Amino acid sequence: MTNELTPNWVPKSGLQLRLAGVHFDAVRVCGIRGEAVLHHLDALTDGRPGPVVRERSGCRWTYFLLAPGESAEHDWPPGARRFARCGPDEYIGVPAPEGNTYPLGWAAGPPGDGEFVDAELLHGVLRAQLCPAPE
Template identity: 65%
Template sequence: MTTEKLPDWVPASGHQLRLTGVHFDAIRVRGVRGEAVLHHLATLTDGAPGPVVREVAGGRWTYFLIPPGTSYDFDWPPGATCFGPAARDQYVGIPAPHGNTYPLHWRCDPPVEGKFVDPELLHMVITAQLCRDPG
C-alpha cells in the first residue's frame, strides 16, 4: 500500500459511511461488469486507476471514487449509478487501509490526498463496456 498521506475521510479502522459530494463522488457498477471496467481502466492507466472500493458480499458493487462535484458532468449509461452532490443525502462505505474491513476493501490502493479516478476516462470506459453489452 501507499506510504503517501491518506485523506482524512479514510477511517483508521473498520469502515465508515461518507457523504458523497463532499470529499468525493462515486460511480457504482455491479458485479463482473464493475471488475471489467476496472480491468480496462487499470490497463489504460498503467495499473494506477485511482481509488476503487469493492464490496465482496451482496451485489459485489465496485465504487470508482472521482473528484467531488464531477459526477454530474457526464451522462452515465444505465448500469452505472452516480453518487454525487444531490438534493438527498447519498453515502458510500469507505474501508480503512488495513485490518478487518469486511465486506468492503480497497480494490486498488487507498487514495492519496487529492488523487482520484479520472472521471472522463472512467466515463469513456463505462460507456464502452455497458453499451457494448447491455444485457
C-alpha cells in the same frame, strides 16, 4: 497503510460511511461489469486507476471515487449509478487502508491525498462496456 499522504476521509480502522459529494463523488457498477471496468481502467492507467472500493459480498458493487462535483459533467450509461450531492443524502462505505474491513476493500490500495479516478476516462470505459453499438 495509513500515512500522512492518506486523505483524512479514509478511516484509520474498520469502515465509515461518507456523504457522497463532500470528499468525493462515486459511480457504482454491479458485479462482473464493475470488475471488467476496473480491469480496463487498471490497464489504461498502468495499475493506478485511482480510489476504487469493492464490495466482496452481496451484489459485489464496485465504487469508482471521483473528485467532488466531477460526476455531474457526464451522462452516465444505464448500469452505472452516480452518487453526488444533487438530491437526498447518500452515503458510501469507505474502508480503512488495512485490517478487518469486510465486506469492503480497496481495489488498488488506499488513495493518496488528492487522488481520484479520472472521470472522463471512466466515462469512456463505461460507455464502451455498457452501451451496445448501434447496428
